[in-house]
Amino acid sequence: MACQNNELLLPAYFDGELDLVRNIEFEEHLKTCPECAQELRDLQAMRSSVRAANLYERAPESLKSRIRAALPPQARPQPIAMPRRSFEWLAIAAAILIAVVLGAKVLPNIGGGEQDLIAEEIVASHIRSMQPGHLYDVESTDQHTVKPWFDGKLDFAPPVINLADQGFPLIGGRLDYVGHRNVAALVYQRQKHFINVFVWPEDSKPAKTPEVQTIQGYNLVFWSHNGMYFCAASDLNLAELRQFAQLLER
């Protein structure tokens, strides 16, 4: 443990907290420092044991009902008589409005371009999809079921691959609406985290495209591939979400 990088840089590198430049510098250091390399392997071994142990405790359904029942009466969601489609519209509109009104961080971005609006829409859509019954229109772990399902519902054919072997099983798909067009949303799972991948043709992607963005604690990774534009959205940590994006690109 003589290497002084062990203390600060190594954990920060391991946790994906270094900026790009320091990240590259540290990777160079790793090549020449067996101590740090070994320490990193130990940390990775421990993390993989922790992941494999599936320690995440999900809230029981009953708790959700209990909380809803305990909230003041006007807080309980009113039954919605409108058709589902228009309700979704309202929900998206409301979520964007809320994000704009409440989000101090969002304010400077107004007028900051299409990309930000799309990112906001995607986060709103992702959050909504996490509510019961909204995650998928077609539930299947079979890419050969999910892909044909989109036939005739979209003016393009989204690529659908299952990454179950790499730890990101496909669990379904649904239609969504982002950036003034119908898009495909593919749903993957990483342990207890869900990932929505929004896919649409590259020709209607926003002009300014960052690679990653974090909004309200949700991570977004954007990329283009084979004429399609992709955005993966999840509460999964950025390092793993990026790894997932790279797997999809292959």
Added chain:
Amino acid sequence: MEEKRGAGQAGAFDQVVLPHLDAAYNLARWLVRNTHDAEDIVQEAYLRAFKFFGGYQGGDARAWVLKIVRNTSYTFLEKNRPADLSEEFDEKIHTDTAEQPGAEAALLQSADTRMVRDALNELPVNFREVLVLRELEGMAYKEIAEVMGKPIGTVMSGLARGRAQLRDRLLHMRPEAHSEVTGKMRGEVRTKVRNELPNELSTELSEKDEE
């Protein structure tokens, strides 16, 4: 008018706060180590979150919710199980037991589910908390700092010590190492028994501990 605003706020609450219920429950469950108490704490925290929702300034909703859950959990522990907050971990360094480079990584990799669960469960609450937020919740240092209301430096040192202890514990828990385990074991067994008991019994047990 009042009614209308209430409903609008409730809609926002539904969109912004409710999606983090799993994260809230996971944190409470790991902090108080019992499902029954965790459910009560999350319910209380959510009622508080609803009450304070007007003061939510946007930004990271998950961190905002988890901060409330954390505070509620600590208040619960202070009141009901103060001993949990003063738990000390035996910080012996066992790293010199590694026979050769790489041996430790192999051992850590082979730790089974129950070992990992127990090892994490036995850590002092401050280290357990930071590890749960980082490794299970996948939060960035900045977000963890926000949840804990502490500087990033404290998060980093907590993580480093928590990881060292977890590693130590996993290596120590190897089946052949079990015979070395000393008096500390009794406390562990008690916690384990308590966690596996039905809720009513486990509450009773905690009450007995206090006497």
